[in-house]
Structure formats: C-alpha cells, structure tokens
Amino acid sequence: MTTHEVQAIGPRKIIVQLTRAVTYLVYFYLIAVEIILLLGFFLLLFGANSSASFTQWAYRNLDRVMEPFRGIFAPIELGTTSADVQAVFDTAVLFAMIVYGIIAIVMSGLITWLTGRLRYLEAAEADVEYRQEQDRLAAAARAPGMPPTATAYPQAPGVQPTARPTYPDASAPPF
Numbered sequence: 001m002t003t004h005e006v007q008a009i010g011p012r013k014i015i016v017q018l019t020r021a022v023t024y025l026v027y028f029y030l031i032a033v034e035i036i037l038l039l040g041f042f043l044l045l046f047g048a049n050s051s052a053s054f055t056q057w058a059y060r061n062l063d064r065v066m067e068p069f070r071g072i073f074a075p076i077e078l079g080t081t082s083a084d085v086q087a088v089f090d091t092a093v094l095f096a097m098i099v100y101g102i103i104a105i106v107m108s109g110l111i112t113w114l115t116g117r118l119r120y121l122e123a124a125e126a127d128v129e130y131r132q133e134q135d136r137l138a139a140a141a142r143a144p145g146m147p148p149t150a151t152a153y154p155q156a157p158g159v160q161p162t163a164r165p166t167y168p169d170a171s172a173p174p175f
Contacts, residue, residue, distance in 0.1 A: 020118065023111050025110060030100055036065055041097070044090050047080065047087035069092045069096040071092075
C-alpha cells in the first residue's frame with residue numbers, strides 16, 4: 001500500500017460513513033411512507049369515517065406522500081359503507097407503494113454496499129496500523145549499527161529463532 005493510499009483511507013472512510021448515514025435516513029423515511037400508504041389504502045378501501053381524528057391524520061399524510069402520483073389512475077368506487085362513507089379502491093396508492101418500495105429496495109442495496117465498503121476501509125486501516133507496528137517493533141529490536149537482518153538479542157545455542165507467521169496474500173490483513 002503506497003503512502004498516498006494510506007493517507008486517503010481516513011477521508012474516504014468519513015465520506016462512506018456520512019453517505020451511509022444519509023442513506024439510512026432516506027431508507028427509514030421510505031419505510032414510514034410505505035406504512036402511511038398501506039394504512040391509507042386500507043382506510044380508503046374500508047370506507048373509514050373521515051371525521052375521526054386518526055383518519056384525518058392518516059389522510060393528511062397520505063395526501064403528502066401521494067402528491068407525485070395523483071391523477072395517474074382513477075380510483076375505483078366500491079360503494080358506500082353503513083355510515084354513508086364511500087369505499088374506494090385507489091390504484092394510484094398501490095402504484096405509489098410499488099414505486100416507493102422499489103426505491104426502498106435500492107436504498108437497502110446501497111446500504112449493504114456502503115457497509116461492505118466501510119468494512120473494507122476499516123480492514124485496510126487495520127492492516128496499515130499492523131504493518132506500522134511491525135516496522136516499529138523491528139526498528140526497536142535492531143541495535144544501532146547492526147544490519148537490518150540481525151537481531152538485538154542473540155539466540156541461545158541450538159534455539160531456533162521464532163518465525164513470523166506467513167499469510168497466503170502478503171497484502172491481506174492479518175485477520
């Protein structure tokens with residue numbers, strides 16, 4: 001890993017973390033929108049009393065999230081309920097649920113990708129720290145004036161020096 005790549009890990013990691021946080025916020029918003037659409041769809045379908053405060057709240061929120069989809073499809077009137085409230089099968093609400101659901105699936109995939117990217121950057125950062133620590137320990141073990149291959153502590157006769165563990169890929173992190 002070059003010095004330039006080592007210096008770039010920190011800012012990239014911050015950017016990925018911020019992007020992931022914003023993506024989570026958008027994803028949670030989309031889940032809330034899906035719940036509002038589902039709730040509004042069933043309230044319209046069963047002809048809920050529009051004078052009830054909960055129904056008014058649900059219809060207000062439904063109107064906000066349905067703004068881009070109004071007029072795409074005509075609602076199908078199913079008749080009136082026993083309280084003389086019109087029951088409606090609103091296909092535009094179903095279409096909105098599909099569109100928002102697709103966007104939520106894309107956001108979920110983006111979150112998964114960003115999480116994998118963040119784990120990769122954290123592993124690369126840990127690898128750099130491991131290598132720096134190994135270099136520091138190797139430099140501390142050398143006495144002044146000794147060649148780089150000599151150790152500061154001579155081995156007892158007949159004792160083999162301990163070998164550093166090897167990994168299949170030298171660029172891979174040690175875990």
